[in-house]
Amino acid sequence: MMFLGVRTLLRAAGFSRAHTIGTWLGELQFRVGWRLRNSLQRDIALALGRRTDDPSVSALLREAYRVNNGAVLEIMSMLDRRQSVDQLAASCELDGLENVREAMSGGRGAILLGAHMGNMALVTIQLMQAGWPVSVVYRDAKMMSAGFLQSGLEQYGVQAILANSGIRAYAQMLTALKQGRIVCVMLDQGIGTAENGMVHRFLGKDMSMSAGPAQLARASRAPVLPVAMKVAAPVWKFEIQPPIPLGSGSLEADVERMTRWTENQILRTPQFWSWHHRRWCHLPIAPPHPLTLPGTQGEDHGR
Template identity: 25%
Template sequence: MLRLALLLNRHLPRLAGLAMIPLVRGLFWLARALGPERASACGGALTRRVGPWLPAHRTAIANLRSAFPERDEAAIQALAREAWDNLGRTGAEYAHLHTLFDIDETDPANQRITADGIEHFANLRDDGKPGLIFAAHLANWELPAICAAKYGLDATAIFRPPNDAATARLVQEIRRETMGGLAASGQGSVFSMQGVVERGGHLGQLIDQHFTRGVVVEFFGKPVLANPLLAKLARHYECPVHGVRVIRRPGVRFHLELTPPLDLPRDAGGAIDVQGATQAMTRVVEGWVRENPGQWLWMHRRWRPNMLPKPKVAKG
């Protein structure tokens, strides 16, 4: 009996994950059957109602109060509901990622997605050099990687797999269907990412979440830990760094903006300064979030003061 209990304890999480696969796929096919507009609306309505009852809502409210101390409680709660709505819509839109970027250039009124800075995509594609692109969890943050693939840009997107095995499997299938190269973040992944850049490829990364081994930068006036990978690669390979963001419009429509290459700060020796470059990218992201705060992922614990490195005390 004890052996059976130990065996169940070891394998129950995996069995539960396997049991979730039919449910997750069923929800996916239901969203696809509903069509993009109804699926997105249903996803948003669901999370708008359920989200405020979840523990992550407290994180979102605390983050919003910290970022916007000048706003009253009603405004903070409204922004949190918008963020939940955006999250639900983004989840439901996974079922339609393969069609969201269909562009009818002869009829702009029927375009789901418009874009500024497409000339920068073309330059990245045709200049024969490696390039780096940073993004944030804004609106439907999967779209930049699809845009790159649509325009023939050899790009590899760095992603963090979902914790749930069933969801992770389905999400990866969808991403491989619609995007270019993919690289899962984790131990040993840095070497594969370096390989992409060394081969003259392009690397895209979401940079707006907490990174335990990161460098300290300022975000909304408070210190946070940010991933310095893109800054380190830019320093080592002297390649351009662009930012890309997505703005959600009514009716499952989106606008993408790709910035010109950033003029990153350099140290006394002329090399790109890693901390300064990471701060420059973070400052761009903050500007994006301030413009559309209801479309950012406020449920993430971005500010963790207890995890910041302690200042060194001079001896003697």
């Protein structure tokens, strides 16, 4: 019911106002949801090595609510009804295309590693505008109706791959890379239970991280290009960075490297990450002995 109400509101307001409405709702959620807010502020302070009463923690969490709720409503608006591609492209600046060109010249496609930071859907539009075919790996959101994300992406010519379909999704990703496509994935919210992934320390919590993206990179030999969010306003600004070095060790070591890159990016700009996403925020803080892998201690995989 809430989804239908927001959808109706966005249709009346249009894409150009969706972000503003989202920031208002983010502000409201931050102020009203005091119980979750207090829990998040404590966890964020521990993750960032700050005092729990540090006012900067509250400020960055407030900004994270505003930025990411604005992004969610923008994405809903652009996927609900096809928008002008020129208008969408004007809402986002994308640097680092030279890294994409170099990666794609290898003929194996490329894996784009993003995070829940801002409107990443606009990055796919920019890549499509630059002439590259794009596939997006997604999970159905509980707040949205079934098929909404898939049909919304496909109206822009983006291939939508449902991650929940298991081995079928993996086969689709592998085929997409063989076809020379860019496959967009995210790692930063884990996948649920430890039985379904590899447990790694992430922002102070032990999370079960999907081994799928790392395994995909090893099987396809496609480079993994991380995406960093730089600016939220007046337009979104992202940067595609050089590939993460993978494949020289175990699969678990590769998952660790991808996890560390994602974590380091969030630590650089914590005000842009969706701390209130349903999975990380409900996990307990881990004991003070970090999980490490042989041969990975002391490496900075985010640089």
